[in-house]
Amino acid sequence: MDIYTIIFLALAVFIFLRLRSVLGQRTGSERPPYDRAAPNVVQRGQDNNNVVPIPGSVIDQPTTARVEPSEPTDRWKGIADPGTPLAQGLDAVVAQDSSFDPRHFLSGARSAYEMIVLAFANGDRRALKDLLSTEVYESFEAAIKDREKHEQKTETRFVSIDKAEIVSAETRDRTAQLTVRFVSQMISVTRDKAGTIVDGSPDKVADITDVWTFARDSTSRDPNWKLVGTGSAH
Numbered sequence: 001m002d003i004y005t006i007i008f009l010a011l012a013v014f015i016f017l018r019l020r021s022v023l024g025q026r027t028g029s030e031r032p033p034y035d036r037a038a039p040n041v042v043q044r045g046q047d048n049n050n051v052v053p054i055p056g057s058v059i060d061q062p063t064t065a066r067v068e069p070s071e072p073t074d075r076w077k078g079i080a081d082p083g084t085p086l087a088q089g090l091d092a093v094v095a096q097d098s099s100f101d102p103r104h105f106l107s108g109a110r111s112a113y114e115m116i117v118l119a120f121a122n123g124d125r126r127a128l129k130d131l132l133s134t135e136v137y138e139s140f141e142a143a144i145k146d147r148e149k150h151e152q153k154t155e156t157r158f159v160s161i162d163k164a165e166i167v168s169a170e171t172r173d174r175t176a177q178l179t180v181r182f183v184s185q186m187i188s189v190t191r192d193k194a195g196t197i198v199d200g201s202p203d204k205v206a207d208i209t210d211v212w213t214f215a216r217d218s219t220s221r222d223p224n225w226k227l228v229g230t231g232s233a234h
Contacts, residue, residue, distance in 0.1 A: 076102065079166060089169030093176045096218040100176070102166060108225070109180050109214060110164045116227060121156035121188070123148065133215070133228040151193040159185040159205050167211070171218075177228070179213045208232075 079102045080086040094100050112131055119127040123144045128137055147154065163183040170177050186208055189200035200206075213229035216222075 079103070086166065086169055089171075090166075092171045093169055093178070093218075096171055096174065096176060105178065105225070106164050106166065106180070109178075109212075110161055110182075112214070112225070112227070113164070113180075113182050113184075113210070113212065114158055114161065117158070117186070118156060120144070121154040130224075131227060133226050136227050136230065147190070152190055152198060154188065154190045154200075155202070156186060156188040159187060174219045175215055175217050177213055177215045178225075179211060179229075182208075182210045182212065184208050184210075 074082075076082070076087050076090055080090055090100075090102060115127065116131050118124075119131070120140055120143070125141060125144070128140055132140060161182060161184045163181070165181050166178055167181050168179040184207075185205050187200075187202065187205055189202045190198050192198050209232060211231040212227055214225040215228040216225045
């Protein structure tokens with residue numbers, strides 16, 4: 001054997017060993033070869049009504065039963081009880097104006113109540129015009145004119161506003177109306193030109209309960225509510 005024959009034999013052995021290391025040997029425990037007919041078997045199985053699906057192999061479909069949305073029972077907590085006419089009225093107001101907040105409204109109503117009472121006592125027409133509807137303003141101005149005619153002056157001072165609560169709410173077209181009961185303590189006295197007391201007392205604290213109705217056009221850019229009705233409760 002010449003040198004070239006030995007080299008070729010060595011290369012053949014080397015290549016054989018490399019192929020064996022890569023491909024391995026059959027031991028009898030090998031996995032069966034991939035069966036290309038498997039998809040057809042699966043299809044036949046799907047056509048069989050007795051096939052039980054493998055758990056987790058199918059995504060659960062959403063139920064077709066209609067679920068009614070639940071109303072938050074504490075939506076008006078501290079303002080109105082669920083299901084009452086007041087709660088339903090507040091729902092109607094929010095339906096027209098989603099920014100409506102009854103607590104914020106009550107805070108403003110308390111301030112408006114005090115401003116209106118004091119402006120009326122002082123005969124401040126300018127302040128009243130911005131806070132009252134046309135009809136209520138005309139009524140207040142008539143009372144102011146009557147005092148001026150008789151040369152009388154009224155002095156009013158708030159001791160406290162003990163309570164302000166919404167007692168009714170409703171919508172009329174695009175206008176929301178809220179009625180508020182105010183319970184307050186104040187001192188009020190009216191004197192004539194000579195200083196003689198004609199009504200009230202400068203020393204007596206009176207318990208006052210007023211029921212006022214405020215309204216606002218929900219389509220208006222003006223965020224202010226105006227007084228559209230007044231009454232008192234005893």
